[in-house]
Amino acid sequence: MTGRIxxxxxxxxxxxxxxxxxxxxxxxxxxxxxFTGAGYPKEVPGALAKxxxxxxxxxxxxxxxxxxxxxxxxxxxxALAEVDGIDVRLPYQSDPVTRERINSGRMDYTxxxxxxxxxxxxxxxxxxxxxxxxxxxxxxxxxxxxxxxxVGNNKTWLDRADKVILEVNSWQSEHLDGMHDIYYGxxxxxxxxxxxxxxxxxxxxxxxxxxxxxKVIAVVETESPDRNTVFTPPDENSERIAGHVLDFLESExxxxxxxxxxxxxxxxxxxVANAVLAGLGNGPFDQLTAYTEVIQDGMLxxxxxDKLRIASATAFSLSPAxxxxxxxxxxxxxxxxxxxxxxxxxxxxVVRRLGCLAMNGIVEADIYGNINSTHLMGSxxxxxxxxxxxxxxxxxVSIFMTPSVAKGGAVSxxxxxxxxxxxxxxxxxxxxxxxxxxxxxxxxxxKRAERIIDQCAHPDFRPALRDYFDRAxxxxxGRHTPHLLGEALSWHQRFIDEGTMRTxx
Numbered sequence: 001m002t003g004r005i006x007x008x009x010x011x012x013x014x015x016x017x018x019x020x021x022x023x024x025x026x027x028x029x030x031x032x033x034x035f036t037g038a039g040y041p042k043e044v045p046g047a048l049a050k051x052x053x054x055x056x057x058x059x060x061x062x063x064x065x066x067x068x069x070x071x072x073x074x075x076x077x078x079a080l081a082e083v084d085g086i087d088v089r090l091p092y093q094s095d096p097v098t099r100e101r102i103n104s105g106r107m108d109y110t111x112x113x114x115x116x117x118x119x120x121x122x123x124x125x126x127x128x129x130x131x132x133x134x135x136x137x138x139x140x141x142x143x144x145x146x147x148x149x150x151v152g153n154n155k156t157w158l159d160r161a162d163k164v165i166l167e168v169n170s171w172q173s174e175h176l177d178g179m180h181d182i183y184y185g186x187x188x189x190x191x192x193x194x195x196x197x198x199x200x201x202x203x204x205x206x207x208x209x210x211x212x213x214x215k216v217i218a219v220v221e222t223e224s225p226d227r228n229t230v231f232t233p234p235d236e237n238s239e240r241i242a243g244h245v246l247d248f249l250e251s252e253x254x255x256x257x258x259x260x261x262x263x264x265x266x267x268x269x270x271x272v273a274n275a276v277l278a279g280l281g282n283g284p285f286d287q288l289t290a291y292t293e294v295i296q297d298g299m300l301x302x303x304x305x306d307k308l309r310i311a312s313a314t315a316f317s318l319s320p321a322x323x324x325x326x327x328x329x330x331x332x333x334x335x336x337x338x339x340x341x342x343x344x345x346x347x348x349x350v351v352r353r354l355g356c357l358a359m360n361g362i363v364e365a366d367i368y369g370n371i372n373s374t375h376l377m378g379s380x381x382x383x384x385x386x387x388x389x390x391x392x393x394x395x396x397v398s399i400f401m402t403p404s405v406a407k408g409g410a411v412s413x414x415x416x417x418x419x420x421x422x423x424x425x426x427x428x429x430x431x432x433x434x435x436x437x438x439x440x441x442x443x444x445x446x447k448r449a450e451r452i453i454d455q456c457a458h459p460d461f462r463p464a465l466r467d468y469f470d471r472a473x474x475x476x477x478g479r480h481t482p483h484l485l486g487e488a489l490s491w492h493q494r495f496i497d498e499g500t501m502r503t504x505x
Contacts, residue, residue, distance in 0.1 A: 248439070293346055296316075412457065461501070
């Protein structure tokens with residue numbers, strides 16, 4: 001036995017990654033660990049990709065169905081996509097090779113609200129789960145699995161899979177032991193019970209994942225780092241967006257809608273989100289809490305400064321420098337970070353009960369407040385909806401943030417009509433760009449349009465948006481949500497044809 005594998009029965013199943021990959025059959029549905037580049041298997045996917053490449057070269061094409069928690073890394077998604085080894089991918093991805101295969105029609109992709117995945121897997125919607133490949137940070141003498149830097153759907157994969165391959169990664173901090181809260185009380189209707197969480201710090205489960213030893217067909221030892229996310233320093237636009245959000249939160253405190261310590265924070269991943277979190281670190285709020293899906297650099301900094309008391313999530317998404325700090329001080333974070341299965345971290349019931357303040361990024365918004373967070377020009381998927389819908393519909397306040405222009409100013413992020421809808425106007429409370437903040441709560445569609453155009457649109461596009469809205473008011477089919485249907489998506493078509501949304505360019 002090694003230091004990280006203390007169970008004799010499972011230690012006897014240690015093999016090389018190549019041998020483990022041979023146990024996955026063509027056509028298998030494979031559930032792999034991983035969420036935002038944390039806690040994914042490091043060796044078996046690469047070995048499987050080599051096997052697929054060999055089979056393809058011999059005229060025996062091999063593909064699998066790949067299920068994960070969320071995005072993984074080039075050595076998983078990218079390696080398997082490169083050899084055309086994935087037939088269908090779910091529920092979220094961010095790999096450029098995978099994205100190219102999806103958008104070229106060479107790979108099927110099912111984009112799903114992250115809180116829905118476990119339930120659908122239990123229902124059998126995706127078919128049978130043949131194999132689970134799950135990274136853990138250790139195995140106790142009793143056979144308990146110490147989770148890694150993400151939990152994601154690992155509990156469900158281990159429960160549902162016919163066969164299990166474990167990767168035990170000694171690079172992961174040994175002080176992750178005790179940081180997790182794995183809840184085994186979920187069920188399908190009509191047996192479902194309330195999730196007993198009333199505060200982000202509540203622990204309602206056990207610190208380990210469970211798996212019958214007889215299901216484990218191989219154990220692979222690794223010592224490899226997670227794919228770390230490199231965040232650029234906040235630029236001027238990100239800082240201006242952050243400033244608008246912080247001003248809004250202060251105003252909500254002043255009028256008594258939220259307490260001085262705010263409500264539990266949820267933040268999407270990215271540079272704008274990190275800028276907002278950095279602003280909170282310098283702001284007037286103390287004793288903060290977070291109930292979110294990902295802990296990124298800004299949230300780790302809030303924990304280090306004691307501005308943030310507790311953070312509940314399902315995974316990390318940290319830069320290399322932040323990973324180093326976390327690994328050095330993981331023992332100090334063990335009582336202040338709770339990592340849960342994503343069906344709990346994103347659970348609509350809990351999000352609504354806690355009253356989360358949801359802050360997420362977008363691709364574009366239209367003048368009535370509908371949000372596209374996944375597609376370019378209506379057809380090309382970027383990543384996926386992820387957990388933004390879980391939080392947006394159920395948050396106490398749902399905030400969406402974006403720079404007002406993209407592609408060097410050729411694309412307006414505020415358009416007459418979004419080319420794809422992920423979040424309807426009914427789930428959108430606030431839209432923020434570097435130009436300003438539009439509080440849309442309680443407004444009719446026409447009042448929403450006026451506020452979004454005036455407060456959020458870039459000055460270069462504001463006159464054209466106002467012209468569109470004014471003409472729609474005078475000649476559209478109706479006046480409640482006035483649109484010129486022949487023009488509503490013309491901005492996107494102009495970009496496809498001419499490379500810009502600007503007229504007369």
